[in-house]
Amino acid sequence: MLLDSLFARRLVVLTGKGGVGKSVVGAALALAARGRGKRVLLVEVGAPLEAARRLGGAPSRGRETEALPGLFTLNLDPQTVMDEYVRHVVKFDLVARRVLASPIYHRFFAAAPGLKELMVLGKIMVLEQANRRLSREPLWDLIVVDAPATGHGLAYLKVPLAASRAVPVGPIGHNARRILALLRDPERTSIVVVAAPEEMAVVEAVELYRATRDDVRIEPQAVVLNGCHERRFSDEDEAWVLRLGTKSESGELEPGVPLQAAVRAARRQIRRRKLTRFYRDRLHRSLDSPLVSLPFLFREALGVDELSTLADALEAA
């Protein structure tokens, strides 16, 4: 149900504090959309460890690269996006090359605050508007953007607003307003906040959600709570485990499996599932938004199979 509403738009932007598994959620969303027969582009920004690696595809090297049939990845490097733009503006190759080699260009564009973010968002807007050559149908049925986790989670979403205010007239302001209009258009864009069931992550998710809504005036469509531990033992069994755990119990569950170790593991599971419930309740109370839980995966590696499990969980939500 959640996906019906998310996928009714063609642009899904994920935000959230670092370390909550945003890139994993992004890959799972892309897989779910692919499962619905959509042609999907998963965009990352300057990701050192690309999602393509988890999906079994080749690194994107700045170009849309098909990782699985119908699922493309693109790892945007802000500097490359900027260089591309210069080549687009300057038609003459020789001049473009000299500009790109010039120290003015490098020092200015490397340091001008907000410019990289604006360029990257501009590129995403171009991707959103790209059409197929013959049919004039959109090139991408869905674009999932894994916005970089900066210390200030809103930095990316705030840039077009700040830029449009700093420079109301001229191409910068004009483009900043177009980007802002795209992000704010509930028909075209969904913002999804990703959180994890931990104190800091939840505090920041709530702040991020409210700031997106109140400062940038975009209402996030959903919150994804990643890494959840669900109830596994009945009340009775939990009570038994907790009772046992306080004593140093000897004996074996079965040959080679000490009861003590199993009880210790179970106690940890119980603690985690209680924390999950606690933080889920808090998000429910604090935010008036659909909330989807994704399970914590105990796996050797996170590849297509594991991500598909998460995609299924999203599909079932």
Place this chain on the structure above:
Amino acid sequence: MAPRRSPAAALEVALATRRVLVTCGSGGVGKTTTAAALALWAARGGRRVLVCTIDPSRRLATSLGKGPLSGRPRAIDLKAFAPARGGSLFAMVLDVKGTFDALVARHTKDAAARDRILKNRFYQHVSEALAGSHEYMAMEKLFELAQDERFDLVVLDTPPTRHALDFLEAPERLLGFLDVGILRFFLRPYFVAGRLTVRVATRTGAAVLRILDRFMGLQFLQELSEFFLAFEGMYDGFRARAAEVHALLRAESTGFVLVAGPQPQALEEALFFHRRLAEKRMAFVAFLVNRVHTDPASVGGARRGAKVVVEPGLAARLRETLHEQQVLARVERRAIARLEVDTRERPVLVPELEQDVHDLRGLAAFSELVFAAAKERARAAGASR
């Protein structure tokens, strides 16, 4: 491959002797908590410590269990922890705008020049909300705090950028941005004439200008040239400061603690930071890996004994739970072993806590665990040798 000394000992020595300790790491690895806990430990040991976070989301305040912190150092009450004589703890968050304004005020020659910058629209937006300014100002503030006689040790918590060491180059980048001499040369007539009648010395210069105009428009360029003109005369001061910050980060009294999570990906990033530190000739102190999951079967020794009769469904669920956590512990152990091989450093491992840390007591428990766990590990390693 026997490391020179235990990593906890290295960390403890650093906390007792250095003037600046910077915690670095990607997001969500407990960096702020670690910074606050290490600061508390040093304060309890008798030093006058300031912990400063750049994070605007007031996470440090959350972990210190008090109301919002401000841009001024605030004393934290340590009575409950009976610190050694002279020990005290202060905490603050970075005020980006305030720091930038102060920087401008310090380097301008008079009030008129100062106001010209502070009122420039470009400056107002650049100095405030945008990404990047935080890093510039963190370095600026760090330099100021490192000179502050009230503190023996400054613990700086850094922003969790993906390339978390980028901010270390912030002073140079800010300087590069403000001191684009040729750009100023071009922009001055722009500003004066207000239109594109600039005589340009080179074709490249003309092309750069054309792009700027195409991309940003004339009005923006005027704002920008005003901005650059306003900064005229400040470059020498800025350059001197950038050089000082550069030296401070490489001083013997400064050290870096790399904080990571136990997941393979987080440790890969920690490895990346470690390389960058070496490239930049900055002093690595220790790796600290938070929330490490131990194998439930490895603690306390496997007791053999009679088979305990448990209902089959429950037994299966218990087995599954144990198996999952053993997988998790194994994945983490392997990733940590890889880091040890690649860096020839043994990280301080902090096991996952029973509860999230969000008050002083939790921070104290956390720091005790940091040093206790590490000492125990060193003992075990010594015994096995």
